[in-house]
Amino acid sequence: MTAKLFRTSMAVAVSVMVLSIALFMGMLYQYFSDQMMTELESETWLVSHGVELDGMDYLNGLHTTSRVTWVAADGTVLYDNEADASTMENHADREEIREALTSETGTAQRFSSTLSEQTLYVTQRLSDGTVIRLASAQKTVGLLLISMIQPILIILVLSLLLSAVLASRLSKGLIKPILSLDLEHPEDCETYDELTPLLSRLKRQNDTIQQQMNLLKQRQTEFAALTDNMSEGFLLLDRQGHVLSHNSGALRLLGVEEPEGEVNVLVLNREEPFRQAVDEALSGKRSQQMLHLNGRYCKLLANPVLADGKPAGAVLVLLDVTEQEQRDELRREFTANVSHELKTPLTSISGIAEIMQSGMVKPEDIQSFAGDIYQEAQRLIALVEDIIRLSRLDEGAESLEREPVNLLSIAQDVARRLDSAAQKAGVTLKVMGLSVEVRGIPSVLDEMVYNLCDNAIKYNHPGGTVNVTVAPTDDGSAEVTVEDTGIGIPVEDQSRVFERFYRVDKSHSKEIGGTGLGLSIVKHGASLHGAQIHMDSQVGRGTSVQLLFPHHE
Template identity: 55%
Template sequence: MTKRIFRATLTVALTVLLASLILIVGVLHGYFQDRVLDELSSRTSYIALGIEHEGIDYLENGFPNDCRVTWVAADGAVLWDNREDPAGMQNHADRPEVHEALLLGRGHAARYSDTLSQKTLYYALRLSDGSVLRVSDTQYSVWILVLQALQPVALVMVLAFCLALWLAGRLARQLVEPINAVDLNDPGEEIGYEELAPLVGKLRSQKRQINRQMEDLRRSREEFAAITENMSEGLIIIDRETRVLSHNAAALRLLDAQAPTEEDSVLALNREPGFRRCVEEALAGHRREELLEREDTCCRVLANPVEQDGAVTGAVLIVLDVTEKERREALRREFTANVSHELKTPLTSILGTAEILENGLVKPEDIPHFAGNIHREAQRLIGLVNDIIKLSRLDEGDAAAQWETVDLRATAEEVLRQLAPAAEKQQVTMTLEGGPTPVRGVPQIVEEIIYNLCDNAIAYNRPGGSVGVTLSSTPEGERVTVSDTGIGIPQELRERVFERFYRVDKSHSGGGTGLGLSIVKHGAAYLGARVELDSEPGKGSAFTLTFPPHSETWQDNK
């Protein structure tokens, strides 16, 4: 703006200066022309007076040659001229100034010479004898006058130009300074020009409106960030060029990616083909869903296009952690397959034995043996079904029992009593150490846990081995440890022993269902207890169940 004001002011100053110069030159030219005519008139009258008294002798006796004098007879013939020979001159009766003098007594004219760029002024006066005296002189044109005064005029123009530059610059700064002094962020009440009052008022109004909008936008962004950052699902918003417009921490965590910059493509976050297909399909206007599987995680990506005025302007990607769901689904399929297999074995044995009996292929003395097989397989089948029901209830958190104080010693004594025949059959010695140990829990579940631990210790023991149940109190809570001198569990299999239907050594299972340690794991989780395993192959294993303190268990189940 300062430059525009400076240029405008300088242009006006120079225009006025040039116009003034042209006007002055024009006025001076007209003034000089009038002065020359006056001088010619005076001189003509003076010479005419001399001719009236002395005649032609006046003209021939040293008449000055600074101007041209011509004496013309009444018929136009040239009688005398101080510049040329009268004999060779044309008749002057048709000359305007001479013709006018013959008619009116005096006359004047001006003629311009393009060759010499000068103008000649003529003044004629009629004498008493009817002749005409004409006096002429040269007047230079305007441009000749300007050229003659070029040096002083140029000096004046340069000085005037410099002065105009300085004045224009100073004026521009003075005009713009009050405008620049206005604080657009906080315009005050006092302003340099009253003409700026409407503008400043509008600025104040717009500033208040912008502040409100910025505050609303900030609040909305904070709310959006708070919502998205606390989402367990990943959220990514991209534009038409796949640039990431917004994302939350969950998306980076689930995709195992680094935070992108403003110009990064969303495809840089994950380079798996399924993720790329989701992005491409969404930007093409179609919904897409893909499953991304890695070693330890499994994510489902849902991509939806974002449309505006019928055109796709971007996409929204939702990343869901379905690791647990997929694991549960895999466990469900495995469990179903295992249950089918485990149920099929006793049922096949029962069916085969029943068919033999039905067809009369068994001798009367062998009937008790075959009936015993049916009885054992039926018991095994019922035990398997019961264990499955127990696991299902524990999985669903529905034990259908009241919490109460349970004495671990009394429970352990009852379990050892129940397993005494099995231990005697396996030639395993069982011992119990520790006094009364009360805990908060569900009696049936506590008994089931200790029973399965002791049953496994007997089943996987060696002849002449031992099983020890030890009760103790620690700052962490009450403990029950079941140890054996059996085959032990290798390090790489310790995590798998708690899986359903998994057996370390099927030859030592004794016809078990393979669900015992799964019931222990789920029952402990239901009671809030912790199960620890310490084992050495060939020397035995020790399972430690630590119950939380009474106060914690009570508060958790209150």
């Protein structure tokens, strides 16, 4: 804008300068013309009076720079001080001669393109009817301008320099208040009155923009709060696959750092299922893939974003389905284990029944075979009961009512029920500690303590001991510890003994019985009550399992 103002100012200055010079030259030329005409009229009057007095003698003795011509009344040239009068043509048709003959005096101006001069003529009629004419050549405006070219150029150059300086200062001075405008706070600006409507409009626009920005920030904050707290991840892509938006969940599931700048989504993951889903979504097709990311299972849902029926981008949603996959895997494994555990006793019962049906059993052996059938049937019943208990715990036991339960009473009741089994195994079972209450489900707590004590007796040595300790902790919690002097659990198996149907020594477990679900019931019961399980075991020296219940208000 400064340059434009400068050019405009210079153009105005040059135009004014050229017009001024033209006007000055015109006025100067007109002044000289009038001056010359006045002088020529005076000189003509003097010469005409001289001729009136002395005639031709006066003309012969006359010295002047003007051209003097004496013309008869019929137009014949009688005398000319610059040419031979006898050779000159008749002047009767000359404008100034005709005017003098009719009006006593006359004037005329004629331009010579050959000489680029203009000649001024003044005539005076004498008393005898003849006419005296004086002529003087005057330079044209062009010649006058050429003759004054040097001073005009000097004046022009100086004027241009002065105009440039003034135009520069003027343009900068005009633009400075505009450049100093505070567009963020136009109402506080002091500038030209003509800019007041513009500043008022800017103020309204700023207010509108600020409101829109505040609304946008609020929505962006709400959107960020919503998406960042999602366990799911999402990615918004443009048509070329560049990431336009994402949440922290997507980066966490993909196991990547925050990308810097605009990146292609394939930079975040280059696995074939991921690439296939992205390609299909960007081509306008929905896609669903299962990804294995950093030891977790993620379901990828890729949907195209359409604009006027054409793909304009894609939305990727990542769902962490690890727990679902693990549950499905656990369910499949549980089904297989249950099938196997049920099949074993049923096969034994079916085999024994088949032998008895064929009549191959001696009468004295029927009681022994019936005892085997009874034992296998009891094993089936115990297995089914444990499966029912686990199913109830898997469902969260929501239908079971919670109430204050005395853990010491639970432990003492369990010890009475297992007393015969302990005596049979040659194991001493003791309960000690203080009375402590927790809020829980009595039947589930009973099963937890029972299974821990039952395992401690089964996997013990003859003459061994099982100590059950119930005590409050310093922070108001409660703990139940079942400690035995049995065979112990190897370190590599300790993390798995709470899995369903997992047995450290399958052959030994078969000998002592059990369903392989006891510790799994303990784990689920602890989870249901918010309790923690701690195990400490050494092979050949025994095992200690501690249940730590949260503080009960």
